[in-house]
Amino acid sequence: xxxxxxxxxxxxxxxxxxxxxxxxxxxxxxxxxxxxxxxxxxxxxxxxxxxxxxxxxxxxxxxxxxxxxxxxxxxxxxxxxxxxxxxxxxxxxxxxxxxxxxxxxxxxxxxxx
Amino acid sequence: xxxxxxxxxxxxxxxxxxxxxxxxxxxxxxxxxxxxxxxxxxxxxxxxxxxxxxxxxxxxxxxxxxxxxxxxxxxxxxxxxxxxxxxxxxxxxxxxxxxxxxxxxxxxxxxx
Numbered sequence: 001x002x003x004x005x006x007x008x009x010x011x012x013x014x015x016x017x018x019x020x021x022x023x024x025x026x027x028x029x030x031x032x033x034x035x036x037x038x039x040x041x042x043x044x045x046x047x048x049x050x051x052x053x054x055x056x057x058x059x060x061x062x063x064x065x066x067x068x069x070x071x072x073x074x075x076x077x078x079x080x081x082x083x084x085x086x087x088x089x090x091x092x093x094x095x096x097x098x099x100x101x102x103x104x105x106x107x108x109x110x111x112x113x
Numbered sequence: 114x115x116x117x118x119x120x121x122x123x124x125x126x127x128x129x130x131x132x133x134x135x136x137x138x139x140x141x142x143x144x145x146x147x148x149x150x151x152x153x154x155x156x157x158x159x160x161x162x163x164x165x166x167x168x169x170x171x172x173x174x175x176x177x178x179x180x181x182x183x184x185x186x187x188x189x190x191x192x193x194x195x196x197x198x199x200x201x202x203x204x205x206x207x208x209x210x211x212x213x214x215x216x217x218x219x220x221x222x223x224x225x
Contacts, residue, residue, distance in 0.1 A: 040218075043215050098213070103157065
């Protein structure tokens, strides 16, 4: 399968713990996006990478969130000191270029207790 | 700026038609349409580029009106499998580059 993959698919954690999610994009895609989605809402943009460079980060994103794409391939999203409001589906998508179709991974569902 | 989608929700009987609209306050470079089923990731349907065109995908087609800064998604003879939430994603340009923003979604329910 050459689609976007994410790991883990589900994560349950206690408030205050750190969590890290991984995304493996489609191999030739330069762009990688992270979104957060809560029930009944559209995907909310978090950040994106052009190869290994993080070009934009949502102003709504807390300093507890950090993302990396060290070699321009896979990416990680870390949330430090999780809060109950962080509970959501975290989606990763990749595309060839800025205006190209974004292909989504299956998402990581985070539950903070 | 998030595009506006209408209606927010629609209920159809199998075989009926529906139209979902997406409008932007800014000039559009392209419009993307996605469908998301409950508990699954969004799935790409089609992309409409500035200077295009009306596209079709089985019984689902879309149009793009650059002057009105809007796009419409047409679902013809709906099937049960069409149920889900439909999102438009708009690409706009400013001095800093291109921006991609999803709309809030339109929830479509097709009943037997």
